[in-house]
Amino acid sequence: MKPxxxxxxxxEIYRGDNNPSIQAEERLTEMxxxxxxxxxxxxxxxxxxNRYYDIYILDVDMSFVDDEIDSSKNSGTTIGxxxxxxxxxxxxxxxxxxxxxxxxxxxxxxxxxxxxxxxxSYNEDDGVExxxxxxxxxxxxKIDYTLSMDKYHYENKxxxxxxxxxxxxKISLDNIRNILDELLPGAEVEVRTKLAEVKERINxxxxxxxxxxxxxxxxxKTTEDIKEIFSNQPFPxxxxxxxxxxxxxxxxxxxTILNLVxxxxxxxxxxxxxxxxxxxxxxxxxxxxWYGKHExxxxxxxxxNFYGYPLTDDDLEAIKGAEDYYDDxxxxxxx
Amino acid sequence: xxxxxxxxxxxxxxxxxxxxxxxxxFADGKVIHIERILRNHCANILVPxxxxxxxxxxxxxxxxxxxxxxxxxDNRLTAFIQVYRTINIDAKAEYLRIANLxxxxxxxxxxxxxxxxxxxxxxxxxxxxxxxxxxxxxxxQDRTEPKSAQEEKQRCEFIERQEHQLRKGxxxxxxxxxxxxxxxxxxxxxxxxxxxxxxxxxxxxxxASHVCSHICFYDKICSLLSSSNNNEAGDKEAVDSxxxxxxxxxxxxDSLISPVA
Numbered sequence: 388m389k390p391x392x393x394x395x396x397x398x399e400i401y402r403g404d405n406n407p408s409i410q411a412e413e414r415l416t417e418m419x420x421x422x423x424x425x426x427x428x429x430x431x432x433x434x435x436x437n438r439y440y441d442i443y444i445l446d447v448d449m450s451f452v453d454d455e456i457d458s459s460k461n462s463g464t465t466i467g468x469x470x471x472x473x474x475x476x477x478x479x480x481x482x483x484x485x486x487x488x489x490x491x492x493x494x495x496x497x498x499x500x501x502x503x504x505x506x507x508s509y510n511e512d513d514g515v516e517x518x519x520x521x522x523x524x525x526x527x528x529k530i531d532y533t534l535s536m537d538k539y540h541y542e543n544k545x546x547x548x549x550x551x552x553x554x555x556x557k558i559s560l561d562n563i564r565n566i567l568d569e570l571l572p573g574a575e576v577e578v579r580t581k582l583a584e585v586k587e588r589i590n591x592x593x594x595x596x597x598x599x600x601x602x603x604x605x606x607x608k609t610t611e612d613i614k615e616i617f618s619n620q621p622f623p624x625x626x627x628x629x630x631x632x633x634x635x636x637x638x639x640x641x642x643t644i645l646n647l648v649x650x651x652x653x654x655x656x657x658x659x660x661x662x663x664x665x666x667x668x669x670x671x672x673x674x675x676x677w678y679g680k681h682e683x684x685x686x687x688x689x690x691x692n693f694y695g696y697p698l699t700d701d702d703l704e705a706i707k708g709a710e711d712y713y714d715d716x717x718x719x720x721x722x
Numbered sequence: 723x724x725x726x727x728x729x730x731x732x733x734x735x736x737x738x739x740x741x742x743x744x745x746x747x748f749a750d751g752k753v754i755h756i757e758r759i760l761r762n763h764c765a766n767i768l769v770p771x772x773x774x775x776x777x778x779x780x781x782x783x784x785x786x787x788x789x790x791x792x793x794x795x796d797n798r799l800t801a802f803i804q805v806y807r808t809i810n811i812d813a814k815a816e817y818l819r820i821a822n823l824x825x826x827x828x829x830x831x832x833x834x835x836x837x838x839x840x841x842x843x844x845x846x847x848x849x850x851x852x853x854x855x856x857x858x859x860x861x862x863q864d865r866t867e868p869k870s871a872q873e874e875k876q877r878c879e880f881i882e883r884q885e886h887q888l889r890k891g892x893x894x895x896x897x898x899x900x901x902x903x904x905x906x907x908x909x910x911x912x913x914x915x916x917x918x919x920x921x922x923x924x925x926x927x928x929x930a931s932h933v934c935s936h937i938c939f940y941d942k943i944c945s946l947l948s949s950s951n952n953n954e955a956g957d958k959e960a961v962d963s964x965x966x967x968x969x970x971x972x973x974x975x976d977s978l979i980s981p982v983a
Contacts, residue, residue, distance in 0.1 A: 439790075534806045683803055683804070697797040
């Protein structure tokens with residue numbers, strides 16, 4: 388196994404041996420990886436320009452330590468989001484016992500490689516072992532840095548999975564059809580209510596696939612189907628809409644939501660938000676753009692004082708080469 | 723009603739280089755203007771594969787510190803991804819696969835590139851260029867208004883570079899001939915469409931424009947055909963009406979390429 392350079396961020400990492408992040412550091416070091424730790428969000432962002440890590444492991448709640456980055460407004464998920472916006476190829480894993488609905492959905496929508504629950508009453512598995520297993524899998528994946536200029540040519544067809552339990556008052560089939568009429572005029576829309584039917588039909592001719600359910604409570608039974616459906620991406624991208632408040636509420640739905648996050652749909656929409664329809668519209672716009680295999684976000688302006696710019700003037704000179712250097716002064720004179 | 727003219731803009735590699743300047747934190751008017759052009763001419767941009775390959779090689783294959791390669795690559799990739807986004811996603815550029823460009827009969831872009839690369843420019847053209855550069859040097863030398871030490875240093879370096887270029891001139895060097903010949907073939911095969919090569923290289927612009935207006939591609943292609951084994955009857959007719967009136971080489975400030983409203 389290739390040794391990886393790993394950075395673990397946890398505000399309580401220097402406060403006692405029982406912390407799962409410390410156990411994770413020991414476990415990953417035993418596995419042969421080069422592990423560094425930090426208790427501050429600002430350290431992660433400051434390290435971006437000068438230190439290389441294969442994997443960032445981030446805690447969500449960072450309120451235990453005083454930091455230049457305000458932990459009442461930001462969390463490990465914010466840091467993951469900034470990392471992802473800066474580079475689509477970073478490996479980012481959330482390792483946390485906390486986190487709220489926003490964190491879970493944000494992890495999916497920024498394509499984090501995993502969201503692992505540290506442990507506790509919602510998860511019987513040992514979080515550290517689960518993390519170690521996940522890192523092992525990641526170490527075996529060869530990153531494909533290809534950025535293809537070829538476009539994805541699809542037919543004007545959309546496949547919708549709309550489970551009968553989907554809260555119609557939050558998103559109705561008519562709402563969805565109206566959005567599609569606006570963004571994909573004339574699209575042929577096929578609606579299915581069974582997962583097996585989606586699995587049978589999905590292929591690269593679809594512009595996209597939209598899947599709605601109140602909560603996929605039966606996810607333990609359907610995980611394989613869902614993974615198989617999601618594995619078709621990015622031909623086409625798949626957007627999943629669920630209601631985080633369904634049943635006993637968001638805390639009770641944590642495992643189901645995190646299972647979906649870790650199955651990696653292109654986007655995950657929480658139907659339990661006032662702007663769900665608008666959010667869906669934006670997600671469809673993003674899904675119809677062609678990024679190759681990695682969604683590319685706009686370069687982040689947030690916290691730029693920490694991470695700076697990726698290139699220096701020297702880089703620019705080296706990239707252009709002396710002969711290609713054209714002169715502003717000459718243009719000025721010619722004007 | 724004004725008729726919408728069909729057109730395509732082929733990007734030269736230096737346009738992509740210039741876009742990277744934004745990721746040093748220094749986005750001057752030139753970068754902003756290029757981004758505006760790309761936005762306003764969205765879906766009419768062509769990026770030849772050769773240009774993308776040349777750009778990628780300049781980005782990833784030189785100038786790295788051996789001891790810190792992983793971080794160096796990571797920083798370069800961060801900027802590269804954003805240029806890719808600007809070109810491929812925001813400007814919805816099309817990828818021009820040069821090798822798949824139809825040959826004009828048996829003449830492909832590489833044959834034409836070899837011909838173009840070996841062109842001898844006329845004495846008149848060389849004299850004119852020489853005079854233009856001498857004039858620029860003189861104007862730079864004559865600038866006597868008060869300057870900061872930094873500006874004065876830049877002025878001296880500029881004069882030195884110009885003098886160097888006078889001794890070591892350049893016309894269509896490196897990949898220029900190949901990019902230009904691909905654009906020629908593309909323009910010849912899309913005569914209903916205006917084709918622009920957008921470049922920041924003043925030598926390329928001047929030399930390629932000169933070639934466009936002074937070299938008869940009809941003759942050039944016919945001479946290649948006559949030397950080829952595949953010379954079939956009818957080839958002459960096939961290239962008889964070839965003209966290059968629809969190909970222009972433009973700078974980002976040229977009005978031809980000004981952002982449309």
